[in-house]
Structures are given as structure tokens and as C-alpha cells.
Amino acid sequence: MKVERAVGGFGSGRELYVFKVPGTESYLPGDINNDKRVDRNDLVSYMNYTGLRRGDADFEYVSRGDLNANGLIDAYDISAVAIQLNGGAGRQQADSLAGDLQLKPDKRSYAAGEEVRITVTGKNLRAVNALSFALAYNAQDYEYVGIETKALSGMENLTYDRLHSNGQKSLYPTFVNIGEQEAVTGSADLVVIRLKARRAVSYQLQATDRILVDKDMNIRFAKSATN
Structure with a gap:
């Protein structure tokens, strides 16, 4: 706990009791490799598991890393590590997420072999420190x-093109700020x-699991429109 400021320059406190159930093991949120600390090695581990879902063969192995318990390794989970690296991110931001x-x-119908370019635009974003969908x-x-970065060029790109255990292919564009x-x-x-x-197609793709995260680990489940 870190006190940033106090009303009138004064402060007071009371005892805060933290109880541990006997026989249980303590866990640091974000310590996905279980070495009792949160560091760059955990970020590397999250890079390998981005987009992993409950039901995938390896999910139970890293299930403690699913910090928001939504059955998906996403930008929220990775942010728990990212905001602690490189000196840590500033907290208690003024703007709300x-x-x-x-x-x-770029168009609606494609012939076999044509490139499909999908532009992802942020609308009225505020205080976004990480995002994924x-x-x-x-x-x-x-x-x-591949994926071309524009306004997110300063963020760490953890995008993963994943083949799930059920045979479904899904792309997980994932970007997080490291440190401040x-x-x-x-x-x-x-x-x-x-x-x-790969063949003549009409574009019908839809984004799901859209999440925005700020430096204080607040979440916004973003709406997504396809024009």
C-alpha cells in the first residue's frame, strides 16, 4: 500500500489484518511461472499463452494466470505484470477509462489470394493502458x-494467432504498456x-472479448462495431 496524498496533509490509519488459511500457498498475481516474484520472465510466459482459453490443452497449467477468471488469457492478466516492470507504472490517474x-x-468481398486489410479504430479512448480482443x-x-501498428506503436505487441484444441483458429490482437x-x-x-x-469470401468476421485496461487495472468491456 502506498499513500500518495492526504486531505489537509494529515493522515491516520488502523490495523489491517491479512489472514492466510493454514496449509495454503501464497500467490503473487502475475507470477505465472511460480518463482515467487513478478518480473520479465512472467511477461515472456504470458506472451506464449496469450489467447489461451479454458478447454485448451495447456489452460489448466496456467489457469492461475487468468486473474479476471474469464477463461481467457487476455490484456487484463498480462497488465498485472506489465505495470510492475521497468520501475512500475504511475497509478491513481485522473482520467477514467x-x-x-x-x-x-477495406471491402466486403475478396477473391482467392487477395489481401484482407481490417483497420481497428479506437473511438473516444481515454486512459487506455492495454487492450485485447x-x-x-x-x-x-x-x-x-500480420499486423501493422499505428497509434499503438509505443505498446508491447503480444498478438497471437492461435489454434485452439477444438480446431478453431482465432487471432488475439493484444497490446500493453510496459512500466510507465x-x-x-x-x-x-x-x-x-x-x-x-484462401478462396472467394464475403467478410463476416466479428470481434469478441473486447477489453480495455487502465493503469489501475480497471476494465472496460468495449463495444465493437464493424462498418
Whole structure:
């Protein structure tokens, strides 16, 4: 606990009791590799497990890393480590978390072999220190090519193109600030997702599990529109 300021310059306190159940093991949130500390090694581990879902073969192994208990390793879980690295992120920010995401393909129909460019735009963002979402797709229709960063170029890119244990392919664009970095604010193009059409397709992809996180680990489940 860190006291940043006090009303009138005065402060007082009372005892805070923390009880540990006998026989149980203490756990540091974010210590995904169980070495009793939170450091860059945990971030590397999270990079390998980004987008892992409950039901995947390895999920139970890292389930303690699912800190928001939503059955998915996402930007919230990774933020628990990221805000502690490189000296730590400043906390108690003045602005409240806000904003939504918009996904817009460059067109609606594609021939086999054509590149599909999906622009992800942040709308009225405020105090966004990390974000992630899922984009499930049919591997017979699309092939993941890459992702171009725009307004998120200062963030760590943990995007993962994952094949789930049930055979579903999903892309998890995931970006977090490491340590103290400027949060994303305003409306701007964030990234461009690049896919290749394997056959003639009509664009019908929908983003799910959209999450925005601030430096204080507050969450906003962003709305997502596709134009």
C-alpha cells in the first residue's frame, strides 16, 4: 500500500489484518511461472499463452494466470505484470477509462489470394493502458499475414494467432504498456490486421472479448462495431 496524498496533509490509519488459511500457498498475481516474484520472465510466459482459453490443452497449467477468471488469457492478466516492470507504472490517474473499438475491412468481398486489410479504430479512448480482443476465423477462408501498428506503436505487441484444441483458429490482437508509458487517448486508427483470402469470401468476421485496461487495472468491456 502506498499513500500518495492526504486531505489537509494529515493522515491516520488502523490495523489491517491479512489472514492466510493454514496449509495454503501464497500467490503473487502475475507470477505465472511460480518463482515467487513478478518480473520479465512472467511477461515472456504470458506472451506464449496469450489467447489461451479454458478447454485448451495447456489452460489448466496456467489457469492461475487468468486473474479476471474469464477463461481467457487476455490484456487484463498480462497488465498485472506489465505495470510492475521497468520501475512500475504511475497509478491513481485522473482520467477514467473510456472508449470503444471499431473494425472496418477495406471491402466486403475478396477473391482467392487477395489481401484482407481490417483497420481497428479506437473511438473516444481515454486512459487506455492495454487492450485485447479475439477475432475467430475459418482457416479454410483466411490465412493470417500480420499486423501493422499505428497509434499503438509505443505498446508491447503480444498478438497471437492461435489454434485452439477444438480446431478453431482465432487471432488475439493484444497490446500493453510496459512500466510507465503514456496511455492512449482520443480517436485514431490503432492497428491494421492483414489476412489473405484462401478462396472467394464475403467478410463476416466479428470481434469478441473486447477489453480495455487502465493503469489501475480497471476494465472496460468495449463495444465493437464493424462498418
